[in-house]
Amino acid sequence: PQPGTPLLRVEHAVKQFGGLRAVNDVSFELRAGEILGLIGPNGAGKSTLFNLITGVNPATSGQVTFAGRDITRQSAGQIHRLGLSRTFQHVHLLPDLSLLANTMMGGYARGRAGMVASLLHLERAEEAALQHEALRQLRRVGLGEQAHLLAGNLALGQQRTLEVARALVADPTLLLLDEPAAGLRYGEKMELVALLRRLRDEGVTILIVEHDMDLVMSLVDRLVVMNYGERLAEGTPAEIRANAAVREAYLGV
Numbered sequence: 001p002q003p004g005t006p007l008l009r010v011e012h013a014v015k016q017f018g019g020l021r022a023v024n025d026v027s028f029e030l031r032a033g034e035i036l037g038l039i040g041p042n043g044a045g046k047s048t049l050f051n052l053i054t055g056v057n058p059a060t061s062g063q064v065t066f067a068g069r070d071i072t073r074q075s076a077g078q079i080h081r082l083g084l085s086r087t088f089q090h091v092h093l094l095p096d097l098s099l100l101a102n103t104m105m106g107g108y109a110r111g112r113a114g115m116v117a118s119l120l121h122l123e124r125a126e127e128a129a130l131q132h133e134a135l136r137q138l139r140r141v142g143l144g145e146q147a148h149l150l151a152g153n154l155a156l157g158q159q160r161t162l163e164v165a166r167a168l169v170a171d172p173t174l175l176l177l178d179e180p181a182a183g184l185r186y187g188e189k190m191e192l193v194a195l196l197r198r199l200r201d202e203g204v205t206i207l208i209v210e211h212d213m214d215l216v217m218s219l220v221d222r223l224v225v226m227n228y229g230e231r232l233a234e235g236t237p238a239e240i241r242a243n244a245a246v247r248e249a250y251l252g253v
């Protein structure tokens with residue numbers, strides 16, 4: 001997609017869990033080439049919003065459009081094949097498998113058991129192609145040299161980077177990152193920021209949930225702020241810093 005054209009559009013998204021509206025009438029747009037930050041207190045509905053965008057747990061009502069297609073009712077696998085990938089809030093790696101094998105699992109948008117089963121049933125040619133793609137993405141994020149090490153031996157920062165590599169398998173146009181810097185040390189965070197900037201320069205559009213305000217403000221073009229399931233504000237980092245409602249609800253100042 002041409003930079004600046006709408007890539008993802010969320011319109012009046014609602015997600016209801018019993019009596020709780022975890023996402024309540026949220027709308028926003030993401031343009032190709034942008035890095036958009038999604039912030040808000042714990043429980044604001046950020047991960048739930050990711051789940052409804054990616055088909056993991058579809059919206060109760062509202063509409064999600066990706067690259068001009070209505071994906072509201074598509075499965076996670078279908079959405080992934082259209083070029084939308086994500087990482088999860090908690091590290092989802094198989095520690096006893098190599099970085100390469102973990103990255104290859106990005107070729108499947110299913111549960112863990114499903115992914116392992118899928119790997120076992122791959123045709124040889126498919127496996128070779130997937131392995132080639134996984135290695136390419138490991139090199140892209142700077143982990144090519146470690147491809148045959150076990151994922152469990154990596155420092156947390158590198159595990160997070162490995163998850164990005166896994167999400168990059170099949171070259172998504174849109175990458176959703178759910179708190180990728182959680183638990184990282186300062187130096188690791190700076191490396192992550194550099195990686196995300198480079199991916200953006202290579203044409204990947206990014207939607208990132210992040211609690212570290214300095215990190216997110218220095219990285220993103222625009223921010224959407226959520227609070228109690230609702231979109232509280234939207235704007236540039238400077239606009240969000242100056243927004244009285246955001247300061248009260250979230251920044252606590």
Ligand code: ADP
Nearest residue numbers: 017020022040041042043044045046047048049
């Ligand atoms: P955030 O990612 O912003 O911290 P979440 O999206 O994880 O927030 O959660 C939003 C709200 O929805 C919370 O109150 C949470 O307890 C609730 N919630 C999330 N997932 C489920 C679920 N599968 N079933 C019931 N409630 C859920």
Ligand code: MG
Nearest residue numbers: 046047048089
């Ligand atoms: Mg969350």
